[in-house]
Amino acid sequence: MIDMNVHLYTVKGKLRTGRQIISFKKIIPGTKIGDVIEKVYCELGSRHKVKRRQIIIEEITEKML
Numbered sequence: 001m002i003d004m005n006v007h008l009y010t011v012k013g014k015l016r017t018g019r020q021i022i023s024f025k026k027i028i029p030g031t032k033i034g035d036v037i038e039k040v041y042c043e044l045g046s047r048h049k050v051k052r053r054q055i056i057i058e059e060i061t062e063k064m065l
Helices: 033-048
Strands: 007-017 020-030 055-063
Touching: 007 033, 020 033, 033 055
Parallel strands: none
Antiparallel strands: 007 020, 007 055
16 A cells, blocks of 8 residues: 655755765655654664764755656
8 A cells, every 4th residue: 555645855965974075865755854854864874874963964855746
């Protein structure tokens, strides 16, 4: 069963790793913006081994289907 409340969100921001600053853009499915933010923190933190304070989310927009 497909949930019709799930939207796609585009998240743009920066990631600080040591002296480097890496820009990122991710498309994340979610029902609420809070869920999307949590997913970004979990994925990037796990992949790059950084803490939440090193992830700077600059923009979240809902992607129209």
